[in-house]
Amino acid sequence: MQRKGRTAFIVAFLSPAVFIYALFVIWPLLQSFVLSFYRWRGVSQQKTFVGAENYRKLAVDDVFWQALRNNLALLVGVGFLAIVLGVVIAHAMQGGGRLSKMLRGVYLFPQAISLVVVSILWMFLYNPSFGLLTTGLKAVGLERYDHAWLGEPKTALPAVGTAFLWYIAGFYIMLFAAGLRAIPEEVNEAVALEGALGMKKFWTITWPMLWSIKRIAVVYVVINVMNVFALVYLMTQGGPDRKTEVMLTYLYEQAFKNSQFGYATALAVANFLVAMGLSALLMFVFRRDPQEARA
Amino acid sequence: MNNKSILAFSLTALAIVLTGCGSPGTPGTPDKVTPVAVKEAPTGATAKGEIEEVAFKGGYGIDFYQKAAEEFATKNPGLKVTVTGDPRVWEQLRPRFVGDTPPDLCFPGWGMDHWALVAEGQLLALDDALKSKPFAGDGTWGDTFEPSLLALGQQDGHQYILPYYFNVMGWWYDPGVFARNSWTVPKTFDDLLKLGDQIRAKGIAPITYQGKYPYYMIDGMLLPWAFDVGGADAVKAAQNLEPGAWKSSALLQAAKMIKQLQDKGFFQKGATAMSHTESQTEFLQGHAAMIPCGTWLSSEMKNVMPAGAKMEFMLPPSVAGGKGDASNVIIGIEPWMIPAKAKNPEGAVALFKYMTSLDKAKQFVEQKSTLMAIKGSDSAKLPDALKTPAKVFKESKAVWSVQYRQWYPAFETEIENALTSMLNGEATPEQFCDRVESGAEKVRQDSSITKHKVTG
Numbered sequence: 243m244q245r246k247g248r249t250a251f252i253v254a255f256l257s258p259a260v261f262i263y264a265l266f267v268i269w270p271l272l273q274s275f276v277l278s279f280y281r282w283r284g285v286s287q288q289k290t291f292v293g294a295e296n297y298r299k300l301a302v303d304d305v306f307w308q309a310l311r312n313n314l315a316l317l318v319g320v321g322f323l324a325i326v327l328g329v330v331i332a333h334a335m336q337g338g339g340r341l342s343k344m345l346r347g348v349y350l351f352p353q354a355i356s357l358v359v360v361s362i363l364w365m366f367l368y369n370p371s372f373g374l375l376t377t378g379l380k381a382v383g384l385e386r387y388d389h390a391w392l393g394e395p396k397t398a399l400p401a402v403g404t405a406f407l408w409y410i411a412g413f414y415i416m417l418f419a420a421g422l423r424a425i426p427e428e429v430n431e432a433v434a435l436e437g438a439l440g441m442k443k444f445w446t447i448t449w450p451m452l453w454s455i456k457r458i459a460v461v462y463v464v465i466n467v468m469n470v471f472a473l474v475y476l477m478t479q480g481g482p483d484r485k486t487e488v489m490l491t492y493l494y495e496q497a498f499k500n501s502q503f504g505y506a507t508a509l510a511v512a513n514f515l516v517a518m519g520l521s522a523l524l525m526f527v528f529r530r531d532p533q534e535a536r537a
Numbered sequence: 538m539n540n541k542s543i544l545a546f547s548l549t550a551l552a553i554v555l556t557g558c559g560s561p562g563t564p565g566t567p568d569k570v571t572p573v574a575v576k577e578a579p580t581g582a583t584a585k586g587e588i589e590e591v592a593f594k595g596g597y598g599i600d601f602y603q604k605a606a607e608e609f610a611t612k613n614p615g616l617k618v619t620v621t622g623d624p625r626v627w628e629q630l631r632p633r634f635v636g637d638t639p640p641d642l643c644f645p646g647w648g649m650d651h652w653a654l655v656a657e658g659q660l661l662a663l664d665d666a667l668k669s670k671p672f673a674g675d676g677t678w679g680d681t682f683e684p685s686l687l688a689l690g691q692q693d694g695h696q697y698i699l700p701y702y703f704n705v706m707g708w709w710y711d712p713g714v715f716a717r718n719s720w721t722v723p724k725t726f727d728d729l730l731k732l733g734d735q736i737r738a739k740g741i742a743p744i745t746y747q748g749k750y751p752y753y754m755i756d757g758m759l760l761p762w763a764f765d766v767g768g769a770d771a772v773k774a775a776q777n778l779e780p781g782a783w784k785s786s787a788l789l790q791a792a793k794m795i796k797q798l799q800d801k802g803f804f805q806k807g808a809t810a811m812s813h814t815e816s817q818t819e820f821l822q823g824h825a826a827m828i829p830c831g832t833w834l835s836s837e838m839k840n841v842m843p844a845g846a847k848m849e850f851m852l853p854p855s856v857a858g859g860k861g862d863a864s865n866v867i868i869g870i871e872p873w874m875i876p877a878k879a880k881n882p883e884g885a886v887a888l889f890k891y892m893t894s895l896d897k898a899k900q901f902v903e904q905k906s907t908l909m910a911i912k913g914s915d916s917a918k919l920p921d922a923l924k925t926p927a928k929v930f931k932e933s934k935a936v937w938s939v940q941y942r943q944w945y946p947a948f949e950t951e952i953e954n955a956l957t958s959m960l961n962g963e964a965t966p967e968q969f970c971d972r973v974e975s976g977a978e979k980v981r982q983d984s985s986i987t988k989h990k991v992t993g
Contacts, residue, residue: 281985283650283653283656283657284631284635284653285631285634285635285650285653285654285657285659286634286635286657286658286659287635287637288657368810369810369815370806370807370808370810370811371807371811371815371819371824376807390748390806390807390808390809390810390811391810392810393748393749393807393808393809393810393811393961394809394810394961395958395961395963478749479749481749481954481957482748482809482810482954482957482958482961483954483955483957483958483961483963484954495950498628498648499650499946499947499950500650500946500947500950501650501653501946502947
């Protein structure tokens with residue numbers, strides 16, 4: 243009886259959340275799976291079932307593959323740096339010195355600013371006539387290294403990636419800072435007694451003990467990078483000539499510019515599967531928890 | 538969710554997609570889009586009940602439409618007109634079209650794929666309405682419009698889209714700067730090459746452009762020069778996607794001319810990364826001598842006009858000895874339409890007749906500094922920046938419009954990207970033309986895309 247009451251209690255408390263989640267997340271998700279098998283211009287209710295046509299088109303669409311490559315380049319570049327920066331800066335924040343205090347005060351700044359503002363700030367920075375980067379290079383006589391950062395094929399993606407890194411890094415710093423604090427004090431004391439310091443301590447103790455945080459971080463990186471849209475759309479709209487095109491900017495173009503909602507939905511499904519697949523893969527790679535394994 | 542359930546879910550999702558791909562009996566590629574039945578709008582003889590008007594709230598705002606609606610309601614007791622607008626109004630209109638609850642009269646702005654609306658039978662044909670009486674005066678309502686602009690809203694012999702204000706494409710320069718330096722406005726491309734060297738000698742960039750939005754250069758250089766070289770037929774063939782038309786000698790020479798300007802260093806450094814407002818500001822600040830842009834430039838930039846700066850319109854320098862008429866000019870309309878599911882189409886026609894009456898058109902020209910598609914509206918007091926464009930439009934022997942852009946949006950993106958690629962040194966003019974031609978071939982092969990033809 244008591245057990246039955248407990249079940250009812252759990253069901254009662256879970257069901258509103260599950261209902262809302264099903265209605266606003268699962269149901270649209272299923273709908274988009276269905277929609278990806280239709281041709282739909284998105285201006286009337288007239289839809290034509292076309293089977294796998296959208297997916298066949300996707301497989302041979304060079305822009306889709308380029309967008310995916312750009313997403314993966316950002317994942318490897320920005321994702322890797324976000325995690326490295328996260329660990330390094332979180333580490334630097336642990337002490338009681340001035341630098342640590344200063345870092346603790348500012349590291350979440352970019353996260354607190356609206357993404358639109360972040361994009362505009364960086365666009366000003368990269369502006370080819372009055373941008374800080376261009377004028378700065380001129381001021382120190384390095385004009386030959388100046389570029390139309392967001393307009394040239396070689397610099398556009400790194401430039402957007404840098405802005406993106408600046409925006410997301412704070413989150414990973416926070417994540418690793420929490421992870422570092424979770425390492426028991428006794429462990430640190432024991433390590434100090436053994437005389438392991440600096441890099442040795444980091445590689446033998448700290449890094450392995452951040453295992454679960456690393457796992458969370460890589461999954462977040464995948465989600466962050468595969469969902470990047472507003473920043474790229476505002477800064478370059480995927481240009482110049484698709485050099486910064488990502489999955490979601492291409493999706494937006496297909497849906498709202500070309501009125502190909504079915505095809506755009508197929509892109510969304512592809513994006514979902516890539517993000518899901520990568521997350522699953524990374525969780526599998528990072529599945530081993532050394533502490534648990536020892537226990 | 539733990540790892541296993543995530544994995545299981547993704548596998549299930551994958552399975553759904555894969556089975557969908559392989560399921561037998563999928564109909565494959567359906568044939569051409571079946572033509573939808575033409576539904577004619579009423580003639581707008583009376584205005585009763587409620588009219589809902591939704592308009593793009595761009596640089597010209599919606600206050601003029603609101604005032605016109607109020608006036609019209611006073612003239613028709615018992616009539617209620619609501620006018621709303623938004624800078625991204627097409628985003629609000631799309632779901633309303635899908636949900637069969639569109640407004641009665643709308644101006645969805647540049648973000649709406651309005652030919653998709655036509656293809657889906659979502660708009661009323663306005664042929665009967667145009668044959669009926671105008672708000673004031675004799676003749677028909679259709680007679681009151683500039684015919685070349687009216688033609689831009691037709692398909693298969695039916696009128697679906699009506700013009701209101703329109704833009705003239707060209708180049709702009711500052712007459713004060715030109716006079717101070719004793720530069721003369723270049724009439725031909727050869728003049729431009731000579732003038733460019735003089736301008737560069739002064740440390741100023743001869744030309745800047747809206748690199749992030751390459752259609753300014755397409756309308757300001759590529760297509761007018763292709764017209765100059767190959768005549769009206771060359772650009773008509775290109776717009777009609779006739780095989781080979783995008784790599785014809787006319788298009789190729791136009792592309793080569795752009796490349797030549799770039800090789801000579803005539804384009805402002807960094808312009809490839811500039812937005813329209815950034816490059817236009819550079820022009821107004823005197824960092825560049827000329828810029829391609831439409832007649833909206835003066836109202837778009839009025840808040841950042843430096844003291845003493847002026848802007849004057851010129852046609853793109855023409856190609857001497859070409860087949861095309863040197864007076865050719867590109868114009869563009871801003872489309873208004875009446876949805877097929879409008880609740881009060883009668884009232885909407887009546888209201889739009891009032892809005893396009895000569896008096897209202899003249900007021901719009903004066904208040905909003907733009908040209909109007911209504912005959913005689915240029916007799917209003919034109920702002921300085923519009924005087925030359927109005928004259929050029931009136932005197933031109935070849936007024937034409939870039940129509941393929943609205944017909945085939947994905948193809949337009951391909952041309953823009955190909956142009957950017959050429960300007961970034963990744964492609965030669967020949968490769969540019971080949972890439973555009975293969976983009977055109979893709980449209981020709983795609984039976985799901987409704988094809989259009991330039992009329993006249």
